[in-house]
Amino acid sequence: MSEKIDHDSYSDAYLRTLLNSVKSVAVVGASPNWNRPSYFVMKYLQDKGYRILPVNPRATGEEILGEKVYASLAEIPGDFDMVDIFRNSEVAGTVTDEAVELAGSKNIKAIWMQLTVRNDDAAARAEAAGLQVVMDRCPKIEFGRLNSELSWGGFNSKVISAKRRKVRIG
Amino acid sequence: MSQDKSQKFGFETRMIHAGAQPEPVTGARQTPIHQNTSYVFHDAEHAASLFNLQTFGFIYSRLTNPTVAVLEERIASLEDGRGSTCCASGHAAQLLAFFALMEPGDSFIASNRLYGGSITQFGKTFKKFDWRVKFVDVDDPQNVRDALTPDCKAIFVESLANPGGVISDLEALSNIAKDAGIPLIVDNTMATPYLCRPFEWGADLVVHSTTKFLSGNGTSLGGCVVDSGNFDWAQNDKFPGLAAPEPAYHGLNFYETFGDMAFTTHAHAIGLRDLGSTMAPMNAFQTILGCETLALRMERHCENAKKVAEFLEGHPAVAWVSCAALPSSPYHALAQKYMPKGAGSVFTFGVKGGYDAGIKVVESCEIFSHLANIGDARSLILHPASTTHRQLSEEQQNAAGAGPDVIRLSIGLETLDDLIADLDQAISNA
Ligand SMILES: Cc1ncc(COP(=O)(O)O)c(C=O)c1O
Numbered sequence: 001m002s003e004k005i006d007h008d009s010y011s012d013a014y015l016r017t018l019l020n021s022v023k024s025v026a027v028v029g030a031s032p033n034w035n036r037p038s039y040f041v042m043k044y045l046q047d048k049g050y051r052i053l054p055v056n057p058r059a060t061g062e063e064i065l066g067e068k069v070y071a072s073l074a075e076i077p078g079d080f081d082m083v084d085i086f087r088n089s090e091v092a093g094t095v096t097d098e099a100v101e102l103a104g105s106k107n108i109k110a111i112w113m114q115l116t117v118r119n120d121d122a123a124a125r126a127e128a129a130g131l132q133v134v135m136d137r138c139p140k141i142e143f144g145r146l147n148s149e150l151s152w153g154g155f156n157s158k159v160i161s162a163k164r165r166k167v168r169i170g
Numbered sequence: 171m172s173q174d175k176s177q178k179f180g181f182e183t184r185m186i187h188a189g190a191q192p193e194p195v196t197g198a199r200q201t202p203i204h205q206n207t208s209y210v211f212h213d214a215e216h217a218a219s220l221f222n223l224q225t226f227g228f229i230y231s232r233l234t235n236p237t238v239a240v241l242e243e244r245i246a247s248l249e250d251g252r253g254s255t256c257c258a259s260g261h262a263a264q265l266l267a268f269f270a271l272m273e274p275g276d277s278f279i280a281s282n283r284l285y286g287g288s289i290t291q292f293g294k295t296f297k298k299f300d301w302r303v304k305f306v307d308v309d310d311p312q313n314v315r316d317a318l319t320p321d322c323k324a325i326f327v328e329s330l331a332n333p334g335g336v337i338s339d340l341e342a343l344s345n346i347a348k349d350a351g352i353p354l355i356v357d358n359t360m361a362t363p364y365l366c367r368p369f370e371w372g373a374d375l376v377v378h379s380t381t382k383f384l385s386g387n388g389t390s391l392g393g394c395v396v397d398s399g400n401f402d403w404a405q406n407d408k409f410p411g412l413a414a415p416e417p418a419y420h421g422l423n424f425y426e427t428f429g430d431m432a433f434t435t436h437a438h439a440i441g442l443r444d445l446g447s448t449m450a451p452m453n454a455f456q457t458i459l460g461c462e463t464l465a466l467r468m469e470r471h472c473e474n475a476k477k478v479a480e481f482l483e484g485h486p487a488v489a490w491v492s493c494a495a496l497p498s499s500p501y502h503a504l505a506q507k508y509m510p511k512g513a514g515s516v517f518t519f520g521v522k523g524g525y526d527a528g529i530k531v532v533e534s535c536e537i538f539s540h541l542a543n544i545g546d547a548r549s550l551i552l553h554p555a556s557t558t559h560r561q562l563s564e565e566q567q568n569a570a571g572a573g574p575d576v577i578r579l580s581i582g583l584e585t586l587d588d589l590i591a592d593l594d595q596a597i598s599n600a
Contacts, residue, residue, distance in 0.1 A: 034222065035420060037427045043224045047216075115429045141431070149226035151189055152234060154242030154434055155253035160179050160187045165194050 007123060007135055012159065015142050018110055018132055022081040023051060025112075025139070026073055028095050029086030030054030032064050037114075038086040039064070044140040053080055073098050079107040084139060086114050093122035100129045112139055181248065181364065185464050189243025203455045204236040223422070223439055233438050237451040241458050245384070245394050248363040248461070249376050252399025253434030255441065256392060256454060260359060260379025261291055262447035263393030264326075267355055267377050269445060270411050270436050271323045274300035278324040279317050281308045282569045285332040286559030288357070289566060292326075307569070311342045318346075323408060324353050324375075329368055329508065330360040332544065333554050333578040334518030334571055335492035337504040344372025351406045359383070360516055360544070364468040365509040374401040375433070382545025386460040386467055390453035395437055399430035412436055418444065467547070467583060472512025474589065475581035481590050482519050487597050492571065493517035515582075516544045518554075520575040521600055528553055528577050530600035537584060537592040549582035549589055 005014065025045060030052075031038045042052045046065055054064040057071040070076050073083065073095070083099045085092045092113050099108050110132040113119065123133040134142075144150040145157045148165050179187070190201045209228040211217035219225040228234055238256050246254040257263050268278065280292055282305040292303040306313045308327055325347045327338040340356060347354040353374035358366060362383045368376050378384060380392035403412040403425040412432050415421035418440050424432040442448055472495070479493035491498075494505035494513040505513040521527045531551075532540055538551040542558055552558065559572035567573055581589065 035422050035427075040222075040224045040427060043219060047219065047225055138429070141429075144226050148191060148194075151243045152226050152228060152236065152239050153253065153431070153438065154234070154239055154246065154255055155431060156188070156243055156246035156251060158178065158247070159191075160183065161191055162187070162199075164192045164197055 005127070005133065007118075007120065007133070010134060010137070012146060015134065015137075016146050018082075018134065019139065019143055019146070022110060023049075024053060024080040025050050025082045025084050026053040026055055026070075026076055026080045027084045027086065028055045028073065030056045030059070030064055030069065031086075032056075032059050032062055032069070041084070041086075041114075041138060041140045045143070048143060051080075073102055073106075076106070081108065082110040082112055083108060084112045084114065085117060087117065089113075089117050089119045092117050093119040096122035096126050100126050100131065103129055103131060110134070112137070114138055115141075182465050184247045185244070185364075186462050188247035189240040190458070201237055201240045201455065201458055204231075204451050206235070206451070207231050223419075223427075223435065231451070232446060232448050233442055235448075235451050235454070237458075238449050238454040241380075241392075241449075241454040241461070242394070244458060244461050245363070245378065245380070246396055248464070249358070249396045250363075250367060250369055251376065251396040252430050254394050254396040255434055255437035256380070256394045256449040257442065258393065258447040258449055259391045260357075260377065260381060260393040261287065262445070263377040263379070263395045264288065264291060264357075265445065266393075266437055266441045266447065267375055267395045268296070268301065268324070269441050270433060271353070271409060272299070272301045273410070275302075276321050276323045277302040277304060277319060278322060278326060279304050279306055279314055280326040281328065281331065281338060282306060282566070283308075283331040283336050283571055284326075284328055284357070285359075286554065286562055286567075286570060286572060288328075289559075289570065290561045294561075305566075305569075308338055308343060311339065311346055314343060314346050318350050322350065322352060324355050325350075326355045326357070328357040328360060329366045330494070330514045330516075331571070332360055332516060333558070333576065334516060335494050335499055335501060335513075336571060337494050337501040337508060337513070339504060340368055340371035340373060340508060344374075347374070348372065351408065353401050360514050361509055362464060362468055364465050365472070365511050365514060369398040369400070371508065374398050380457045380460075381543070383468065383471070384460050384464065384545075385453075385457040386463070386545065386547060387456070388543060388546040388548065390450075390456040392449050392453050392457050397430075397433040397437075399433075401433075403432060411440075416440065468512065470583050471515035471581060474583070474586050475515035475517065475579075476512070477586055478579065478581050478589055478593065479517055479519075482593065485594075485597060487522050487600070489520045489522045489575070491517070491519040493519075516578065516580045518571060518576045518578050520577065521597060523600060525555075525574045527600040528575050529556075531577060531593075531596045534596035534599040535592055536595075537588055538579070538596075544578075544580035546580065547583045549584055549592075550580040552578045552580075554578050
């Protein structure tokens with residue numbers, strides 16, 4: 001990758017292109033409880049047409065939102081585009097390395113670390129392996145922000161445009 | 171949480187565009203007035219997701235409404251905050267702001283120089299919720315430090331205080347609030363985000379009476395609470411409503427789930443849901459129109475006000491003028507620091523004949539309207555001690571800058587010479 005990504009300030013174009021190119025998301029640290037943040041994000045992304053693949057070794061044998069829960073990324077059969085990490089910054093490093101390892105066989109294109117989760121060393125390793133990385137952000141919030149849905153809740157999307165928007169719905 | 175706070179667009183662009191893209195179905199360019207109570211669900215599953223706050227969307231206009239949402243994003247953008255919650259009035263905004271922070275028995279510190287209605291709301295009505303306020307003279311920040319107690323949940327001041335000429339030292343106050351682990355709440359009604367941006371000085375929440383300069387035309391009551399998104403609600407155990415499982419929302423932890431969007435989500439999902447102080451869509455629309463010209467109007471408001479203040483200061487029958495735009499004001503230095511583009515258009519003065527002569531001036535004006543509002547395109551005049559600050563004791567009135575001889579002006583956008591001539595004839599009449 002030639003373009004150097006500034007992880008303190010992502011451009012809208014970078015996030016938009018990434019979110020538009022991804023179709024399936026493995027969610028590491030996925031909770032089966034409806035009122036946990038990871039569940040909120042999975043539910044929203046699923047509604048928007050993404051396939052979500054929950055990963056949580058403590059919830060194997062269960063289903064979340066109709067999807068089988070896997071113990072690890074390696075156990076997910078078939079390809080997936082992105083890994084969304086709901087673990088602390090240190091564990092996120094290990095998860096990122098696992099994803100880099102699997103990137104070739106599973107066609108993984110991107111690593112996303114949730115709000116408050118940031119591991120710059122791991123991000124550099126993933127980028128060196130050709131993956132795209134977003135840290136300390138939430139894909140639900142960014143999808144909503146870039147598609148004017150966040151604005152419905154009174155939030156400052158920082159998006160200004162005189163164009164008629166097209167919402168990507170399911 | 172490192173949301174990108176960089177400002178890509180200038181203030182004037184945001185006052186016209188922020189929050190308002192063309193309506194996606196029809197292409198309507200101006201914001202439609204969604205005079206509508208409720209919104210059709212796709213299916214039962216969609217309804218459940220909305221009620222669980224798992225997806226963005228509209229349920230019922232007590233909580234959110236598309237027209238009101240445009241104004242919310244507009245004001246949040248102008249203040250450079252994370253989000254905002256509009257509501258029925260400035261007083262509703264104050265109630266909404268404290269509602270998320272306070273438990274019965276908690277206290278907060280407020281400036282003793284506030285709009286008289288706020289002093290009454292805090293001191294008398296909030297008492298019924300067992301919320302206790304301590305009014306202090308915030309000109310000396312040490313008074314605020316001395317008043318801090320473990321149950322204190324916030325510090326509240328007006329950036330530019332109503333009725334006149336007083337400016338709060340926001341940076342000093344925000345340092346005290348930070349040390350105490352509590353938010354600084356700033357009422358920015360009189361300055362507007364064009365003149366003063368409290369978040370840049372460390373404030374955590376801003377409240378507005380949008381009734382005033384933001385609508386700017388005296389048509390619509392309204393209020394707004396803006397959250398900076400910068401306050402860490404989990405840094406101590408003072409804010410269980412935001413950072414602990416919330417019993418009013420099936421044990422949801424708002425801060426953990428929504429991060430820097432927690433306050434604004436809470437203010438809609440619980441605040442407006444249960445207090446019911448919603449802004450009407452028509453009022454939101456009128457206020458959106460007002461925001462579109464805010465910078466232009468504030469420039470003229472300030473210019474006219476400064477000239478009128480200078481005229482009054484030089485008038486032989488005028489005893490004193492309290493206007494931070496004047497070099498003679500003890501708050502002039504603070505005005506230059508916090509609102510360098512102008513010190514607003516509301517200020518006070520007294521005539522030499524005291525109370526009786528003051529009443530006479532108010533009643534003799536032809537162009538100035540004698541009424542209880544500020545921030546209108548029209549110039550307004552009022553005697554606070556007998557009106558807006560009437561419920562206060564004489565001691566409180568004097569502390570608030572609303573003593574018996576005080577006349578308050580809100581300078582409008584009329585021709586300057588006409589305003590000066592009207593005041594001149596009214597003073598000569600007194
Ligand atoms: C500084 C200030 N704050 C709050 C308020 C209350 O606003 P509202 O009348 O919209 O409830 C006012 C109204 O006069 C005000 O001047």
